[in-house]
Amino acid sequence: MHTRRFLPLLAGALLVPLLAACDSEKKSDAEEPTTITVLAAASLTDVFKQAGAAYEKEHPDTKVTFSFAGSQELAAQVRQGAPADALVTADTKTMDDLKKDTGAPTVIAKNRLTIATAKDNPKHIKSLSDLSRDDLKVVLAAPEVPVGRYSKKVLDQQHVTVKPVSQEPSVRAVLSKVSLGEADAGIVYVTDATTAKNKVATTTIPDDQNAVASYPAATLKSSKHTAQAADFVKWLSTDGARKLLREAGFQQP
Incomplete structure (x- = not known):
């Protein structure tokens, strides 16, 4: 008799934590x-x-x-x-x-553009016009990339012809080439150059020669x-x- 009374109580006791666990899992999912x-x-x-x-x-x-x-x-x-x-x-x-x-x-x-150069600017790059020098390895972003399009615009406006050693798929790729010493200079955004200030130097592009990126x-x-x-x-x-x-x-x- 006592056993039959105890079994429902035991089943109920086991069911309570099981239901609580299910409820807790539902709350966790939610x-x-x-x-x-x-x-x-x-x-x-x-x-x-x-x-x-x-x-x-x-x-x-x-x-x-x-x-x-x-x-x-x-x-x-x-x-x-x-x-x-x-x-x-x-x-x-x-x-x-x-x-x-x-x-x-x-x-x-x-954002605006800047010229990124090797640390301490050993090639003494002072302006956009310097980027046309034959002794420089210049890297730019590809024309279909926004920074590449902005770069072309500012160079064309200053009548500067640059023959880049490579055209990269992003501004970070341009920055990487310069910071690794694979290029002497590249045109990047001011903000990107700031992230690598211990690896590259910058040459400011005057506002009247620059482009604004939105x-x-x-x-x-x-x-x-x-x-x-x-x-x-x-x-x-x-x-x-x-x-x-x-x-x-x-x-x-």
Whole structure:
């Protein structure tokens, strides 16, 4: 008799922790943050890693992952249907060419060009015109890359002819060639040169000879997390995000 009474009690006792465990698992699943993927221009690599951490701290329900590359490569990924939620390019032209794939873009920052040289500038490069010298190995970004297009523009305006030893797929690739000593000079963004200030020197390009790069951000229509993507893009224009961009050397939009 006692055994028959005890069995239901035992079953009930065992069921309670089991139900609690299931309930705990459901809560854990519900609390799992939503991951969004942001395709971003290579020149944003360092500052966006900081921005992502800051955003996640303010929005614990969202995790941000980045894919960095030249803007032209990012555009190709979007056209090929790569799974992503937002896009930030280093020029408005690339973004405008993708308007059927994106939401309305917002410019979040601006940048300028500088000449990166080997550390201590041993070749004594003082201006854009010096880049035409025969004794220099100059590397530029390819014409389809935003920084390559800006570089061509400023060189053409000063009637400077450069025969680059290579044309790279991103500004970071140009910077790498110079910092590794594979080139004497290259044209990069001011912010990229700043990230390698212990490896390269810079020669300033005067404002009246320079070009301004604009960085638009937009959601992607193919996103499966439209609300979170829109919130991140909006956050990039907040005071906190602008402070990070400004400290990294970017100019205000």
